[in-house]
Amino acid sequence: MGFRNLIGGVVLASGLATLASNASADTINIAIGHQSMCTDTYTAGIVVKELGLLEKYLPKDGKYSDAEYEVSWADYSSGGPITNQMLANKLNFGVMGDYPLIVNGAKFQETESLRTVYVAGTGYNLKGSGNAIVVPVDSDIYSIDQLEGKEVSTPVGSAAWGMLLKAMQDNEIPTSEYVLKNQSPAVGAANIAAGKIDAHSDFCPWSEIMEFRGTGRKIYDGSETGVPYLHGVVVREDFAKEYPEVVQAFIKAVWEAGEWIREDPMKAVSLMEGWTGVEKEVLYLYFSEGGHLTLEPSIKTEWVDALKFNHGVLVKEKAIPPLDFDAWITEDYIKAAYTDLGIDYEADKAALVDPVEANKGLPMEIWHARDGVSTYPSMPEFLTALAEMQATGAKLNSTYVYDIETGLKLFGKTAFWVKSGDTYSTFLRKGEAETYASANAGELISFEAAVADFAPSEG
Numbered sequence: 001m002g003f004r005n006l007i008g009g010v011v012l013a014s015g016l017a018t019l020a021s022n023a024s025a026d027t028i029n030i031a032i033g034h035q036s037m038c039t040d041t042y043t044a045g046i047v048v049k050e051l052g053l054l055e056k057y058l059p060k061d062g063k064y065s066d067a068e069y070e071v072s073w074a075d076y077s078s079g080g081p082i083t084n085q086m087l088a089n090k091l092n093f094g095v096m097g098d099y100p101l102i103v104n105g106a107k108f109q110e111t112e113s114l115r116t117v118y119v120a121g122t123g124y125n126l127k128g129s130g131n132a133i134v135v136p137v138d139s140d141i142y143s144i145d146q147l148e149g150k151e152v153s154t155p156v157g158s159a160a161w162g163m164l165l166k167a168m169q170d171n172e173i174p175t176s177e178y179v180l181k182n183q184s185p186a187v188g189a190a191n192i193a194a195g196k197i198d199a200h201s202d203f204c205p206w207s208e209i210m211e212f213r214g215t216g217r218k219i220y221d222g223s224e225t226g227v228p229y230l231h232g233v234v235v236r237e238d239f240a241k242e243y244p245e246v247v248q249a250f251i252k253a254v255w256e257a258g259e260w261i262r263e264d265p266m267k268a269v270s271l272m273e274g275w276t277g278v279e280k281e282v283l284y285l286y287f288s289e290g291g292h293l294t295l296e297p298s299i300k301t302e303w304v305d306a307l308k309f310n311h312g313v314l315v316k317e318k319a320i321p322p323l324d325f326d327a328w329i330t331e332d333y334i335k336a337a338y339t340d341l342g343i344d345y346e347a348d349k350a351a352l353v354d355p356v357e358a359n360k361g362l363p364m365e366i367w368h369a370r371d372g373v374s375t376y377p378s379m380p381e382f383l384t385a386l387a388e389m390q391a392t393g394a395k396l397n398s399t400y401v402y403d404i405e406t407g408l409k410l411f412g413k414t415a416f417w418v419k420s421g422d423t424y425s426t427f428l429r430k431g432e433a434e435t436y437a438s439a440n441a442g443e444l445i446s447f448e449a450a451v452a453d454f455a456p457s458e459g
Contacts, residue, residue: 031092
């Protein structure tokens with residue numbers, strides 16, 4: 001299947017009056033494509049939009065002293081359509097995931113004169129978690145090798161599409177051995193809930209939405225690819241060259257959005273639920289301490305390596321043109337933004353958060369509908385408190401534990417539980433739970449069984 005068929009035809013609209021062109025000499029139109037249903041774009045998308053952070057940093061002196069700004073936001077279900085609109089000169093900025101980013105750069109470089117530049121990140125998970133493959137909750141499929149001959153859907157052109165191709169390549173399952181269907185996140189999630197598709201590959205937070213709603217179950221997490229999961233910001237080069245200070249303002253807004261979330265994750269997820277419709281309990285899995293995402297916009301050497309690797313994955317599928325990374329990636333704008341903010345860019349660039357190390361010793365959590373989130377340093381304390389709360393009939397929004405293999409934060413109800421003597425351990429994947437149980441004279445038990453072991457005695 002060729003690149004043009006996978007991504008869809010792109011019509012280059014020339015000579016059109018668009019959102020991205022200037023309305024007058026003193027009006028600068030800034031058109032941004034974002035994804036309100038993709039958590040790793042929030043710090044360059046919905047948070048910046050709703051808090052007015054871009055407007056806060058837009059330049060107002062020098063050549064901009066008489067300028068007026070018209071900022072418009074366009075919301076998309078995945079990154080591919082954003083690239084199409086940028087090519088048509090209807091968007092200046094695009095916020096998207098790793099695979100859509102490289103598709104964006106490559107498609108622009110394929111033209112004679114148009115270009116984008118990759119100017120900043122938004123957030124990341126060092127181990128690759130964020131994308132996942134989900135099956136219906138009552139499916140008998142538990143591993144990716146069981147997908148041979150099955151129907152698998154994904155938003156083609158998205159980060160999850162790229163991860164699916166990589167995962168299938170790693171497991172030596174050629175595209176001829178399964179049926180690939182192009183489905184948007186919402187359609188794929190609905191088909192999982194209805195049992196109309198064998199598996200669906202999607203990006204954050206759709207897998208966790210399906211888990212939280214009880215309709216889907218992960219069989220493959222992006223962390224298994226061993227490639228970092230990241231999102232970022234691309235800008236049309238013609239716009240960036242004409243208005244470099246506006247690009248810098250956008251990056252400052254991205255940085256502040258991350259700081260705002262970190263300052264009060266509970267407040268942030270509650271507001272973001274209202275802005276996006278994604279349940280706050282799902283958002284907490286991403287944005288709380290120990291959550292899936294590290295929010296930080298620097299362009300790390302590891303990100304460049306990961307993007308080059310991802311490009312190679314698509315080349316194997318004959319699904320992408322060449323990409324000159326040196327011409328595409330630029331740190332000029334983000335370095336200038338950091339200097340204005342008084343922040344050490346090189347320190348941020350050098351820092352890497354590995355959930356295996358960063359999440360060691362973090363407490364388990366229970367989100368009580370009335371009392372909020374409470375923390376428990378040990379599994380017995382967590383299970384005891386949970387059993388006591390359930391005995392009172394209290395409404396509990398969610399519970400959170402950690403995968404002992406990857407350090408990833410999990411919903412308590414969807415983790416695989418192993419009881420070994422008096423020890424309780426939680427896992428993301430069934431296979432690793434079974435291996436651990438076998439090596440430690442343990443057994444797989446349900447979440448409900450673990451809680452029941454700590455139920456208050458009657459009488």
